[in-house]
Amino acid sequence: MKFSSLSSALALIAPSQAALRFGCSTLTIQRLDPLVEPGNTPSAHVHQVVGGNAFNATMTGDVGEQGTCTTCTFSEDFSNWHENGTYKRVPIMQNTALPNGINGGMTVYYTQKDFNSNGNNKITSFKPGFRMTVGSLKTDSLDAAKKHVGLRFVCLADKGTRFPELPDFPPKSCKGGIMTVHHFPSCWDGKNLDSPDHQSHMYSTTKEAFQESGPCPSSHPVRVPQVAYETLWDTTQFNNMWPKDGSNPFFMSYGDNKGYGTHADYLFGWKGDSLQKAMDNSCMFQACENGKPLKSQNVAAMNKCQVKSLIKEDLDGWLTDLPGMKMEKRFTA
Numbered sequence: 001m002k003f004s005s006l007s008s009a010l011a012l013i014a015p016s017q018a019a020l021r022f023g024c025s026t027l028t029i030q031r032l033d034p035l036v037e038p039g040n041t042p043s044a045h046v047h048q049v050v051g052g053n054a055f056n057a058t059m060t061g062d063v064g065e066q067g068t069c070t071t072c073t074f075s076e077d078f079s080n081w082h083e084n085g086t087y088k089r090v091p092i093m094q095n096t097a098l099p100n101g102i103n104g105g106m107t108v109y110y111t112q113k114d115f116n117s118n119g120n121n122k123i124t125s126f127k128p129g130f131r132m133t134v135g136s137l138k139t140d141s142l143d144a145a146k147k148h149v150g151l152r153f154v155c156l157a158d159k160g161t162r163f164p165e166l167p168d169f170p171p172k173s174c175k176g177g178i179m180t181v182h183h184f185p186s187c188w189d190g191k192n193l194d195s196p197d198h199q200s201h202m203y204s205t206t207k208e209a210f211q212e213s214g215p216c217p218s219s220h221p222v223r224v225p226q227v228a229y230e231t232l233w234d235t236t237q238f239n240n241m242w243p244k245d246g247s248n249p250f251f252m253s254y255g256d257n258k259g260y261g262t263h264a265d266y267l268f269g270w271k272g273d274s275l276q277k278a279m280d281n282s283c284m285f286q287a288c289e290n291g292k293p294l295k296s297q298n299v300a301a302m303n304k305c306q307v308k309s310l311i312k313e314d315l316d317g318w319l320t321d322l323p324g325m326k327m328e329k330r331f332t333a
Contacts, residue, residue, distance in 0.1 A: 022073035024050035052078025062128035063269035069305035078269035115210035135263030150183030187216035
């Protein structure tokens, strides 16, 4: 049997202290990738997408001003995050730290120190048109995966489990599911909104497990928010189907059954100067909602925001091949 994939400036004049944590329900799951494969319908593999409904095969300009709704708690955040997602697609669960009822999606973080405290660094918001990726499909060994600090998997005993962090898929069935964690780099060259590889304009000083990042180098001197997100996959429904030979049954949607190539895309889409206002504030997590300083919305409004699929294909049944790929069937149900 096969299972599928565990598949988002003005310099501050005073230190910033904000830390944001919020939920985004699922906007769409389909084969589109406007950052790496703009205009391709379909893209090479499936992506799970959250954020603003301006998401499309091609996205240019000020994305934050193009959408009419967002799947995120903060109603001024129209950024888009992509993560790969599917043979039988593994469903997504909401994080226990978020309000009940969120339709799958991700937990998104914008921090500038660590998980537990505010800092005193100057933080510069991303500019309209900014985009970046983290991780690489070309990562094909455990040693290489270990070097992508901040891209990790967690075997969940329950939704509150956070350790240990693993550089590849857990080697056993997990009682509470599997969590993927993606930390983006937080040092920017201050000039380029993108680069040919979508990564060179950024520099990562990320450390493990939401620790404070190291100082930025002179080549990338501008500190931007540390963007990270967590996605919880409900693999528990497949625990009694784990192969008797102990081999891992899960695949990323591009055919990776090790997890080495886990990656994510970010397209900035906050409206106006809303993110900068948040970074100038001293709020943390839910204290930043309800106009203090960010506008927010309820779960029903988040779940209502959707985009239509441009690719007509089955992503939820038992499939003999990954969408867009022809692979030899390894297990039979």
